[in-house]
Amino acid sequence: xxxxxxxxxxxxxxxxxxxxxxxxxxxxxxxxxxxxxxxxxxxxxxxxxxxxxxxxxxxxxxxxxxxxxxxxxxxxxxxxxxxxxxxxxxxxxxxxxxxxxxxxxxxxxxxxxxxxxxxxxxxxxxxxxxxxxxxxxxxxxxxxxxxxxxxxxxxxxxxxxxxxxxxxxxxxxxxxxxxxxxxxxxxxxxxxxxxxxxxxxxxxxxxxxxxxxxxxxxxxxx
Numbered sequence: 121x122x123x124x125x126x127x128x129x130x131x132x133x134x135x136x137x138x139x140x141x142x143x144x145x146x147x148x149x150x151x152x153x154x155x156x157x158x159x160x161x162x163x164x165x166x167x168x169x170x171x172x173x174x175x176x177x178x179x180x181x182x183x184x185x186x187x188x189x190x191x192x193x194x195x196x197x198x199x200x201x202x203x204x205x206x207x208x209x210x211x212x213x214x215x216x217x218x219x220x221x222x223x224x225x226x227x228x229x230x231x232x233x234x235x236x237x238x239x240x241x242x243x244x245x246x247x248x249x250x251x252x253x254x255x256x257x258x259x260x261x262x263x264x265x266x267x268x269x270x271x272x273x274x275x276x277x278x279x280x281x282x283x284x285x286x287x288x289x290x291x292x293x294x295x296x297x298x299x300x301x302x303x304x305x306x307x308x309x310x311x312x313x314x315x316x317x318x319x320x321x322x323x324x325x326x327x328x329x330x331x332x333x334x335x336x337x338x339x340x341x342x
Contacts, residue, residue, distance in 0.1 A: 168298050191225060238282075239272070240276060247271075
């Protein structure tokens, strides 16, 4: 029998299955989107104020870095409708890895990102994905703190840990510093922004578009 703590993560798994789109359904000959620029990969991969949370194998040949804000509807749409298939086709097979970097554009996103850094590493991505999945709900709730407390409890935090996390000035400074690094060092002007092997793509990417980019990188000589 499921307890309340596990219910959130089972729900995330069910959402994965429901939203997974097969690559065979993509339109044939999908044009590869042109990047709007590129950055030095070594600089991009340098450790920032917060540890990078890597989804996938560290030695995967394609690195996808996503800068996102929790209140960004396009970021939520990517997480719900594109990421599940990217995981299945590329991340779980060792062809690509994803690094999600926090770029909060409003205070609610800042708080959510702080809490995501306070749950265990294994629950970081499920926590983020679950809140993206319920974005429309929490964006309209007046008592966002109460909502996040209940969500955080399902992710394993006690009320005391929840309160201490949001009061952690050092963590807040690091989240803000990571945002400033993205804005100033990598020229991010909006979310989501993706860097795929150093090439910069701004805005939402469909499954077909991201798949085409990844396949192109896999075919490129190293």
